[in-house]
Amino acid sequence: MKNYVSLLEIQEDLKQKKTSCKELVLGYLENISKKCDLNAFIDVYKDEALKRAIEIDEKFQSLTAGPLAGMVIAIKDNICYKNHKSSAGSKILTNFTSTFSATVIERLIQADAIIIGRLNCDEFAMGSSTETSIYGPTRNPINKNYVPGGSSGGSAAAVSANLCQVSLGTDTGGSVRQPSAFCGLIGLKPTYGLVSRHGLIAYASSFDQIGPIAKSTYDILAVMEIIAGKDDFDSTCVAEKLTKSTSTDEKQVTFAVVKEALNFPGINTRVQSEMNRLIEKLKSKGHLIKYVNLPLLDYLVPTYYILTTAEASSNLSRYDGIKYGYQNKQNNIDDLISYTRSQGFGKEVKRRIMLGTYVLSAGYYDAYYTKAQKIRRLIQEEIIKILKYNNFILLPTTPNPPFKLGEKNSTATQMYNEDIFTVSANLTGHPALSFPLGNISNGFFASAQIIGDYFNETSMLNTVAKINSE
Numbered sequence: 001m002k003n004y005v006s007l008l009e010i011q012e013d014l015k016q017k018k019t020s021c022k023e024l025v026l027g028y029l030e031n032i033s034k035k036c037d038l039n040a041f042i043d044v045y046k047d048e049a050l051k052r053a054i055e056i057d058e059k060f061q062s063l064t065a066g067p068l069a070g071m072v073i074a075i076k077d078n079i080c081y082k083n084h085k086s087s088a089g090s091k092i093l094t095n096f097t098s099t100f101s102a103t104v105i106e107r108l109i110q111a112d113a114i115i116i117g118r119l120n121c122d123e124f125a126m127g128s129s130t131e132t133s134i135y136g137p138t139r140n141p142i143n144k145n146y147v148p149g150g151s152s153g154g155s156a157a158a159v160s161a162n163l164c165q166v167s168l169g170t171d172t173g174g175s176v177r178q179p180s181a182f183c184g185l186i187g188l189k190p191t192y193g194l195v196s197r198h199g200l201i202a203y204a205s206s207f208d209q210i211g212p213i214a215k216s217t218y219d220i221l222a223v224m225e226i227i228a229g230k231d232d233f234d235s236t237c238v239a240e241k242l243t244k245s246t247s248t249d250e251k252q253v254t255f256a257v258v259k260e261a262l263n264f265p266g267i268n269t270r271v272q273s274e275m276n277r278l279i280e281k282l283k284s285k286g287h288l289i290k291y292v293n294l295p296l297l298d299y300l301v302p303t304y305y306i307l308t309t310a311e312a313s314s315n316l317s318r319y320d321g322i323k324y325g326y327q328n329k330q331n332n333i334d335d336l337i338s339y340t341r342s343q344g345f346g347k348e349v350k351r352r353i354m355l356g357t358y359v360l361s362a363g364y365y366d367a368y369y370t371k372a373q374k375i376r377r378l379i380q381e382e383i384i385k386i387l388k389y390n391n392f393i394l395l396p397t398t399p400n401p402p403f404k405l406g407e408k409n410s411t412a413t414q415m416y417n418e419d420i421f422t423v424s425a426n427l428t429g430h431p432a433l434s435f436p437l438g439n440i441s442n443g444f445f446a447s448a449q450i451i452g453d454y455f456n457e458t459s460m461l462n463t464v465a466k467i468n469s470e
């Protein structure tokens with residue numbers, strides 16, 4: 001089937017009767033079964049996707065179809081969908097069927113998107129490689145010996161291999177942007193409070209956001225227009241709706257380039273040279289580049305891991321095997337909970353629960369948790385200050401290109417350190433958009449990201465669309 005870059009092209013073909021929703025779904029289903037070795041999908045909703053496609057084809061004919069008619073979407077396994085399984089890639093939830101749908105799912109269906117299946121991810125979205133899922137690792141479609149990134153690795157692999165048009169991932173510390181970068185795609189981490197978290201299986205509630213992965217800024221915008229905005233089920237979701245566009249749609253844009261990121265000691269030289277090429281291109285188009293310092297860069301990863309593990313230890317305490325999910329039957333309740341959690345969670349999740357419990361314990365709370373909260377505030381102040389004088393902050397999405405399966409599993413911190421450029425936007429709540437630059441090696445791309453002011457997503461998308469077309 002045709003590899004459509006955007007929904008615009010799909011809807012054009014639908015109008016001219018060159019394709020139909022049914023044909024599109026059949027095409028994706030064929031691709032999914034041909035490329036099952038990628039292990040991107042955990043479940044494929046074959047019959048219901050086809051049924052929906054036929055319904056939407058009829059609506060399209062009678063001009064009553066919603067704005068996302070023709071868009072076939074797959075969702076990460078930590079987003080709940082009524083009467084469907086959701087397991088966050090964990091054994092502890094393998095037999096869990098959701099009794100309600102996440103707000104994002106409700107809105108997508110309302111807009112006539114077709115949901116084709118659920119996608120593999122790291123267990124409870126903890127990871128950067130999609131290797132910790134109970135369903136086994138997902139592979140990178142560009143080269144199957146490499147990881148697709150994580151934790152939304154299934155979401156990125158599926159779009160990159162044309163198994164669906166767009167996918168939803170979640171980003172707590174980079175899990176939409178880093179897999180997008182590893183698979184040559186565009187990924188958005190929205191402003192904290194723009195997209196409802198209702199129905200998202202929580203990892204770290206003050207960091208988590210749901211975001212789209214796509215081949216074009218057009219599709220990201222189309223999805224954001226539908227999923228963004230206030231929701232009575234999530235009191236932290238404060239934005240009325242997606243802001244249209246602002247002054248940053250002007251011709252000349254100021255980019256603040258973080259010196260410590262560009263000259264980061266561990267950065268791959270090809271990533272660095274692609275960043276420099278982008279900077280030169282921006283300058284030649286009349287944009288302004290200002291070099292700024294982010295002295296707290298070294299504190300980002302430790303602060304992120306202290307705070308997210310603390311929140312995770314609390315969020316994951318609900319999985320006790322009593323009301324739902326996996327249960328390891330024992331004669332007394334303490335043993336039941338303890339055996340259920342010991343057997344139900346994987347190694348990385350248990351590591352984080354223990355670390356989080358430790359930093360929250362009475363004796364260490366001030367030394368770790370309170371201190372990390374203070375640093376979080378300082379980082380936020382630094383970013384806000386930079387954005388006061390510049391339209392966007394520009395930095396690479398990841399310091400290195402994708403790594404091979406198993407390559408970064410010897411120590412946990414080896415993988416954590418790779419999150420250095422993505423976690424700041426989650427610590428501060430700012431929106432961040434990752435987009436591919438040039439080819440660097442083995443068919444992989446370097447990627448850059450821009451961080452914008454709160455609720456400035458539309459301008460960020462317009463800016464990246466402009467950069468790409470220039």
Ligand code: GLN
Binds near residue numbers: 127171203
């Ligand atoms: N790689 C980061 C982590 O392991 C980010 C995860 C995420 O954004 N869900 O926590």
